[in-house]
Structures are given as C-alpha cells and as structure tokens.
Amino acid sequence: MTLETLREFGANVDEGLARCMNNEAFYIKMVNMGIGDKRFESLKDTLENNDLDEAFEMAHALKGVVGNLALDPIYGPMNELTELLRSKTPGDYMGLYNQMKTQRDRLLAMAD
Amino acid sequence: MDSLGEKKLDSKKGEYKRIVLVVDDEDVNRQMLGAILESDYEVIYAEDGQDAINQIKAHRETLSLVLLDLLMPELDGYEVLKWMKEGKTINRIPVIVLTSEKSAEVKSLQMGAADFLAKPYDLPEVILARVRHSIELSEDANIIKATENDHLTGLYTREFFFQYGKIFDHHHPELAMDAIVLNFNRFHLINELYGRAFGDTVLVAIADGIRGILEESSGIACRYDADTFYLYTIHMSDYDRLLRKILKVLSGVLKAPEMRIRLGIYPDIYRAASLEERFDRALQACNSLRNKYSGSFAVYDMDMHEREVYSARLLEDFEQALEEKQFKVLYQPKYNITGDRPRLCSAEALISWQHPKFGRVRPDAFIPLFEENGLIQKLDRYVWREAAEQMRKWRINHDIIIPISVNVSRVDIYDPEMPEFLDKIVRENEVNPRDYLLEITESAYTDNSRQIVQVVKDLREAGFRVEMDDFGSGYSSLNMLTALPIDALKLDMAFIKDISVDNKEMRMVELVLEIADFLQVPVVAEGVEVQEQYELLKKAGCDIIQGYYFSRPIPPEEFGRLIIKEKKGE
Numbered sequence: 307m308t309l310e311t312l313r314e315f316g317a318n319v320d321e322g323l324a325r326c327m328n329n330e331a332f333y334i335k336m337v338n339m340g341i342g343d344k345r346f347e348s349l350k351d352t353l354e355n356n357d358l359d360e361a362f363e364m365a366h367a368l369k370g371v372v373g374n375l376a377l378d379p380i381y382g383p384m385n386e387l388t389e390l391l392r393s394k395t396p397g398d399y400m401g402l403y404n405q406m407k408t409q410r411d412r413l414l415a416m417a418d
Numbered sequence: 419m420d421s422l423g424e425k426k427l428d429s430k431k432g433e434y435k436r437i438v439l440v441v442d443d444e445d446v447n448r449q450m451l452g453a454i455l456e457s458d459y460e461v462i463y464a465e466d467g468q469d470a471i472n473q474i475k476a477h478r479e480t481l482s483l484v485l486l487d488l489l490m491p492e493l494d495g496y497e498v499l500k501w502m503k504e505g506k507t508i509n510r511i512p513v514i515v516l517t518s519e520k521s522a523e524v525k526s527l528q529m530g531a532a533d534f535l536a537k538p539y540d541l542p543e544v545i546l547a548r549v550r551h552s553i554e555l556s557e558d559a560n561i562i563k564a565t566e567n568d569h570l571t572g573l574y575t576r577e578f579f580f581q582y583g584k585i586f587d588h589h590h591p592e593l594a595m596d597a598i599v600l601n602f603n604r605f606h607l608i609n610e611l612y613g614r615a616f617g618d619t620v621l622v623a624i625a626d627g628i629r630g631i632l633e634e635s636s637g638i639a640c641r642y643d644a645d646t647f648y649l650y651t652i653h654m655s656d657y658d659r660l661l662r663k664i665l666k667v668l669s670g671v672l673k674a675p676e677m678r679i680r681l682g683i684y685p686d687i688y689r690a691a692s693l694e695e696r697f698d699r700a701l702q703a704c705n706s707l708r709n710k711y712s713g714s715f716a717v718y719d720m721d722m723h724e725r726e727v728y729s730a731r732l733l734e735d736f737e738q739a740l741e742e743k744q745f746k747v748l749y750q751p752k753y754n755i756t757g758d759r760p761r762l763c764s765a766e767a768l769i770s771w772q773h774p775k776f777g778r779v780r781p782d783a784f785i786p787l788f789e790e791n792g793l794i795q796k797l798d799r800y801v802w803r804e805a806a807e808q809m810r811k812w813r814i815n816h817d818i819i820i821p822i823s824v825n826v827s828r829v830d831i832y833d834p835e836m837p838e839f840l841d842k843i844v845r846e847n848e849v850n851p852r853d854y855l856l857e858i859t860e861s862a863y864t865d866n867s868r869q870i871v872q873v874v875k876d877l878r879e880a881g882f883r884v885e886m887d888d889f890g891s892g893y894s895s896l897n898m899l900t901a902l903p904i905d906a907l908k909l910d911m912a913f914i915k916d917i918s919v920d921n922k923e924m925r926m927v928e929l930v931l932e933i934a935d936f937l938q939v940p941v942v943a944e945g946v947e948v949q950e951q952y953e954l955l956k957k958a959g960c961d962i963i964q965g966y967y968f969s970r971p972i973p974p975e976e977f978g979r980l981i982i983k984e985k986k987g988e
Contacts, residue, residue, distance in 0.1 A: 325539050339449075367443065367444055367489075374539050
C-alpha cells in the first residue's frame with residue numbers, strides 16, 4: 307500500500323495524511339489496520355439476521371474509522387448505511403453494504 | 419500518589435506536559451488522535467467507558483482533559499459524562515466529546531461537556547487549538563474558584579466580592595441595595611477562651627446565617643477579614659429580623675451574652691457613593707456600636723456622615739491648630755474644703771480648641787478622636803508644657819505655687835520617653851514635681867495593670883504625684899487598689915450628679931471616701947455644680963472640690979485674679 311495506490315483508489319490522501327501529522331508510514335499503517343477490520347465481514351451477518359442495533363453500532367464504528375482515514379469511496383455508502391440504520395428506516399441495507407464492501411475489496415486488491 | 423511524578427517535563431517549553439485522556443473504542447481513532455496530541459501532551463488511553471472511569475480515577479489530580487467518544491459498547495460516553503458530573507469531576511477536568519452528530523453535540527454540552535470535536539476529525543491544528551482552549555479555560559476557572567472563596571466559610575473573598583458587587587451594580591442600577599458590615603465584637607476573646615478551632619466554628623456559623631439571609635433576600639457576601647463580614651443585598655426594611663436570624667444560628671454554638679454581633683448598615687438611599695464608600699459608611703455605623711456587648715445594629719445616617727466629615731476636618735486641622743495656638747489651656751480651680759472656708763489649692767489644666775471655622779470645639783468631640791489617631795500624645799505634651807510654664811509664671815507674678823494636675827492618656831503610659839519629657843519640663847520651669855499632678859483614668863489601670871503600676875511607680879519615684887481619675891467608672895478590684903501607688907482619688911462625675919441625702923449615690927460616695935481613708939489618700943470630687951452637692955460632700959468628709967460650683971475652667975489671666983483674691987483671704 308502506498309499513497310499513490312490510495313490516490314488512485316479515490317481516497318482524499320491530503321486530508322488523511324494531514325490527520326496523521328503528515329506521517330506517511332503512520333497513515334499507511336492506520337489504513338491497513340482500518341480496512342483489515344473483521345467487522346467489514348461480520349456486518350453482513352448482522353444485516354442478514356436483521357439485527358439492526360448491532361449493525362448500526364458496527365457500521366457507525368467503521369464509518370468513523372474510514373472517515374478519519376479519508377477513504378471516501380468506502381465512506382460514502384457506509385455513511386448512508388449508518389444513517390439508515392440509525393433511524394431504522396427501511397431501505398436497501400444490503401445494496402449499500404455491497405457497494406461499500408466492493409470498494410473496500412477493491413482497495414485491498416489494489417494494495418496487494 | 420506523586421502527582422508531579424505523573425507529569426512529564428517538556429524540555430522545549432520548560433514546563434510540565436499536561437495529561438490528556440483519549441477515550442475511543444476504535445484503535446485507529448485512538449492512535450490518530452494520539453499522534454496529533456502527543457507533541458504537546460502526555461496522552462493516555464481508554465478503550466471503553468469503564469476503562470475511562472478507571473483512568474480518570476487513577477489520574478484525578480493530574481488529568482487536564484478528556485477527549486471522549488460517545489458511542490461505545492457497554493458503558494458509553496454519556497454514562498462517563500454522567501459519572502463525572504455526579505462526582506463533580508467535570509468541574510475540574512474538562513471534557514471534549516467526539517461526535518459526528520449534531521443532536522449529540524447539544525446533549526453532551528448540556529451534560530457538562532466543555533466542547534465537541536466533529537468526526538471525521540478536523541485538521542490537527544483545529545483539534546490542538548480547541549484542546550488548548552478548553553484546558554486554559556478550565557484552569558483559569560479553577561484558579562478563580564480557588565481564590566474567589568474564603569477557605570473557611572466558603573463566602574467570597576473581599577476582592578471578588580467587590581468585583582461581583584460592581585458587576586451587579588452595572589447590570590441593576592435600578593435596584594436599591596444595602597451595604598451591611600457584620601462584625602463580631604472582641605472575637606479574640608472567643609479564640610482565647612475556647613481555642614481557635616471553636617472560633618472557626620463560630621465564624622462558619624455566622625457564614626451559615628448570612629447564607630440563610632441571602633437565600634431570602636438576593637445578594638452576595640464575603641468574609642472581609644478575621645471576624646468581619648460584608649453583605650451586599652437588596653434593600654430590606656427590617657434589620658432587626660436580619661440580626662435575629664444571625665443570632666439564631668449563633669445560638670447553636672454560643673451562649674447569648676457571648677453573641678456580640680453588631681451590624682452597620684448603609685441603605686442605598688443616596689445612590690451617589692461608590693461601592694467602597696458605601697461599605698466605608700456601613701463600617702462607620704458598625705464602629706459606632708463599639709461598646710455594645712450584645713447583638714445590635716446601627717443604620718448610617720447623614721448625621722453620621724456629617725460627624726465623619728467633621729471628624730476628618732478636625733484631624734486634618736490638628737497640626738495647623740497647634741502651630742497657630744488655637745488650642746488654649748484653661749484652668750479649673752480645685753478647693754480644699756476641709757477647713758472653715760474653702761481654700762484654692764490647685765487647678766486642673768484642661769484643653770480648649772478655638773477653631774477658626776467651627777468656633778469652640780468641645781473636648782469630647784476631639785479628644786476621643788485624637789486618642790484613636792494617636793495625635794493625643796502630641797496634644798498632651800503641649801498641655802503639659804503650657805501647664806508647667808504657667809506654674810512658673812504664677813510663681814513669678816504672684817509669688818505663689820499653685821499645683822496643677824494634667825491628664826495623662828493611655829497611649830502616654832506606653833511611651834518610654836514620657837518620664838524624661840515630664841522631668842525636662844518641670845526642670846526647665848523650676849517646678850517641684852511634687853506640685854505637678856498626673857491624672858490617670860481608672861480604666862487605664864484595668865487595661866494593663868502590671869505595666870501601669872510600674873510606670874506610676876517610676877513617676878512617683880521621680881517625685882510626681884499621681885491621681886486616679888474617674889474613680890468609680892472602671893472596675894478596680896479592692897485588692898488591686900491596695901497595691902496601687904496613688905496620691906489621690908478623683909471621684910467620677912457621674913457619682914456626684916445625682917447625690918442627695920441618704921440616697922444610693924450618696925452612699926456610694928461615702929463608700930469611696932472610706933476606701934480613700936483606708937488608702938490614706940485625699941478624695942477630689944469633680945463636677946460639683948450646686949450648693950447641695952457641696953454641702954453633702956463636705957459633710958461626708960470629702961477633701962477637695964472641683965466644679966462649676968466654684969468656677970468653670972478659666973483662662974490663666976482670670977485664674978490670676980482668683981489667686982489674688984485667695985491671697986487676700988477673700
């Protein structure tokens with residue numbers, strides 16, 4: 307994973323890097339930690355089980371992390387999903403999850 | 419816990435790094451915030467609410483700020499805020515909440531949070547500035563809290579009291595306010611009798627009483643100094659009730675005769691004076707109750723104000739009056755009545771002030787004033803010297819020695835140079851110190867008997883004679899009287915005023931005469947005004963009479979004529 311990969315992915319690298327005091331290695335380390343989170347997978351199960359409270363907590367936590375890391379392509383659908391879950395508004399949870407998951411998997415693939 | 423040991427020294431700034439606690443359940447968020455903060459702060463972390471509470475407890479004394487995520491599993495950020503608020507921890511340690519929601523911002527601010535930070539995080543500069551700002555605000559507030567209240571009573575300190583009073587006045591110029599000074603008369607006696615800890619209990623009780631009053635009638639109060647309290651309240655009509663309320667609280671710790679509370683009140687009716695001036699006047703009203711021994715209050719009035727201005731003017735004019743010889747020494751003759759006819763035997767030198775603006779100023783208007791301000795010593799010396807010179811003049815002009823008595827003030831007794839001064843003036847005027855009588859008021863003896871007995875002994879050894887003045891007004895014990903080195907007793911005027919055949923006052927006079935007889939000293943009765951008093955005193959065996967019955971105090975020229983008459987045996 308490099309800054310170039312992240313730029314190519316669509317992350318707001320300048321913003322993410324600034325939050326990491328412009329420490330490139332630290333930023334990359336945080337991104338790796340963030341996107342390696344197992345909850346990206348387990349969120350799917352909770353949505354499928356219709357456990358909306360648990361799903362909201364997970365989505366909210368992951369949203370916070372990807373937001374801070376400025377991973378905008380993941381943050382977009384994750385934010386939308388979180389807000390739907392917060393208000394428990396019926397909606398296309400799985401669709402949003404899949405959008406988000408696709409972006410996250412794309413980044414993992416780019417980093418390999 | 420070694421609190422200093424917990425802080426790390428920042429060698430760059432030469433000061434300790436403050437400790438900031440970051441609470442977030444997400445490792446990434448914690449680490450990112452830590453990276454931002456660690457250049458300026460010592461950062462510690464908590465992964466959840468319970469962990470946060472444990473960390474706050476462990477670093478209670480040294481923690482400068484908490485950065486708190488709100489949504490966390492188990493115990494969330496709101497619970498932490500609630501816990502901090504309940505334990506009042508939040509009053510000292512500010513909390514900045516981390517949130518992405520607008521509604522959460524409002525709720526957390528209502529719960530006592532100092533500020534909030536949005537998620538995703540703002541730029542590090544913004545975060546650092548807001549953290550710094552919150553810490554500064556909190557530290558300033560903590561310093562203010564530590565200095566705005568009196569440690570013992572919890573009331574304001576005087577500086578903050580006046581500051582808040584002025585702010586109040588600024589916002590409420592329409593409200594009538596009272597400036598009230600509350601003082602515990604002779605509080606040192608409580609400390610001496612029962613110990614300082616009990617004295618503190620009494621002060622706290624007074625403060626509790628004051629708080630009770632302030633709950634009813636809005637206002638503020640401070641402990642001005644040791645045993646004086648200032649209250650600034652909305653104008654009230656019943657000051658007696660105010661006093662009773664304080665006394666009621668005090669009755670829980672003190673017996674009634676010991677509750678020597680006095681209140682001086684300046685009601686805000688003149689509106690023109692500054693806050694300090696209003697309290698100066700309340701204090702003056704309070705001081706007017708100096709000799710009251712039980713609870714009492716005095717309301718400042720314009721008479722008091724005029725008296726104050728008058729007193730200030732007299733004090734200011736003192737030096738000039740001395741230079742311009744506005745002070746005149748008058749002589750009131752004393753007659754020996756033991757023989758078949760009264761014989762002029764001596765005189766008392768008395769001071770009189772002919773003021774260029776006020777005319778004749780009564781001695782009772784300026785002598786207590788000068789006693790308070792220490793000027794009396796200078797005035798006494800002026801009188802002493804004049805009297806000695808006068809004795810010399812009479813001796814030269816009339817070839818007669820008229821002994822003169824002069825008044826010695828309390829403060830003179832403590833002046834180590836007094837005997838030397840007296841010795842000097844009698845020698846300069848070739849006066850025999852035996853003919854120079856010193857009148858010392860009885861109450862001076864009871865103030866500090868050991869010191870005064872020594873001074874009087876020294877003066878008598880130098881040849882002077884000493885009269886105990888105002889005898890009967892003080893509280894001399896019979897035991898002390900026998901030990902006293904005195905040459906005469908001067909009866910207090912108050913005794914003479916009401917004497918008549920076989921009444922109580924007359925019997926008191928007879929009793930004093932017996933005491934004098936026992937001590938083998940003569941008795942001088944002053945304030946004798948009428949024939950009846952003269953007759954009664956003569957019959958009872960009084961030796962010497964002074965008063966308007968014979969003569970008012972008169973200028974030396976006039977006294978000279980009395981001498982001539984006396985010499986002719988008229």
